[in-house]
Amino acid sequence: MTSGATLEISGLTKSFGAVRAVDGLDMVVRPGVVTAFLGPNGAGKTTTFRMLLGLVAPDSGTALIGGRRYAELPHPTTVVGAALESSSFQPGRSARDHLRAYAPFAGADDRRCDEVLAQVGLAESARRRVGGFSMGMRQRLALATALLGDPHVLVLDEPANGLDPEGIVWLRTFLRHLAHDRGCTVLVSSHVLGEVQASVDDVVVIARGRLVHESSLEDLVALSTPRVRVASPERPGFVELAGRHGWEAEADGNELLFSGATPAEVGAAAHRAGLEIHGLAEEGGSLEDVFLRLTAQLEDDRVQEGSS
């Protein structure tokens, strides 16, 4: 069993002109689990990755892999496997030759190249030129490149982008296997939250280059507020009922969603008010809402800071 390294980011800051892309970011990513790195577009995820990997120089702060900067790792691709874009290929080169171009650094021979191609499901396209590849195939090839040196740390930027549903399930299973069975450190960025719910253990949320949340997935889910879904022909009556009890009501098609109440409370109140109910169900709060709330909070802080 191999063991991954801990990623430690502290005080990391980077501005591009007037834009502060990453702003005093602190976070720790531990081995043996899959960690999601979440944030809206432009939150600073990719810049953070690029600083972690030595491609972009931070203005201040550090990003360390097992206590060392990326550039200080002797054979970095045997320690860290990274896939940053799905477009980093010379279109005239075959998938296999792309891997062969980077194989010497990873200590990989031609057999290893074929092995990782098979692993990501590209064995049959190995000798095709990458120019004709679909987005999903490019994602797989980027992942194959990352795996070439059999690294214990994987850093993947939006790896599920462009993958078909089957591919997403495969990726999920594969990453969990690497983390849970082999002890690898797996950090995966995403802005599609549904993707994350099913596949990760830990969650780091950033917005505007700052950390807004860092916890296990369970703790993040616990932050979400459950809602009650009501189907009824008497919508005005229910809206009024919600007002009286201080529940938040929201229309969803022909149905209403209440937050701040349990199904029992809504049912009892409707019964007392003599309102007709066709359907009553509890819904788990969506991670999406938590995420929006967390990232919006930061925006509010910003506004206050700006005005004070």
Place this chain on the structure above:
Amino acid sequence: MRNALRSEVRKVLTTRMWWLLGILLFGYLAFLGGVMAFSLTHDPASMTGGLATITVLDGKTVARTVYTLAVSLGYVFPLIIGALSMTGEFRHETITPTLLAEPRRGLVLGAKLMVASALGIVYGVIGTAAAVLGGLPFLLANDGAYLGDGGVQTDLVFSVLAMAIWCVIGVGLGTLLPNQIASVVVILAFTQFVEPILRIGLVAIDPLVGAQKFLPGAAAEALAGSSLYSSTGMLGLLDRGPGALVLLAYAAAFALLGRYVTLRRDIS
């Protein structure tokens, strides 16, 4: 360094560019070799457009001029090939996996320069051989090929060497101007337009006479030992040694500038 060299060699050999340009270079210079050999053996004055008055070149000068045509007119090929090795990385964003695999940027550039010098020798051999083969029928029909002549053989060797240095210059230039289109446009404009005009124009400006000898194209011809321009009496060249130094200075300057301008920047 060994890993970086192997990686760079594989990058060159795994696309079609290197042999496509090789074929093009061969065809171009075989054609030019034939045309020039024919013209110079029949009507040398036609080559200068009246800029210089020459009557008839001796057979050996004609042979040397034709054999070094790769350096006089074909050097744009190794120059572009060299530049593409770096601009291609930026254009296709492969610079990211390249620098992930080898974060020491100077070492990546060093490997590209070394591979370019080897590749440049290959293009030098192709270009020089093509010029010789293209010119041979006309030279043989006139005053002989002079291929057994020691001086001519030296020219051939240095012609190959000059092409190799052009390829190295290309890498430096491509690093300094990582935008592929900009790089290729600058190379074409400079080699096909700016330098030829400067070389003739500077002669006409008194205080600057002699400066044209230090232009890279002129230095390369000095290294090769002969040139279309000089043998037709239009322009003088440096000696071989100083020519080599000037050309190498260009190579070093572009590479260093590229290293400390482009490769110091963030890759994002």
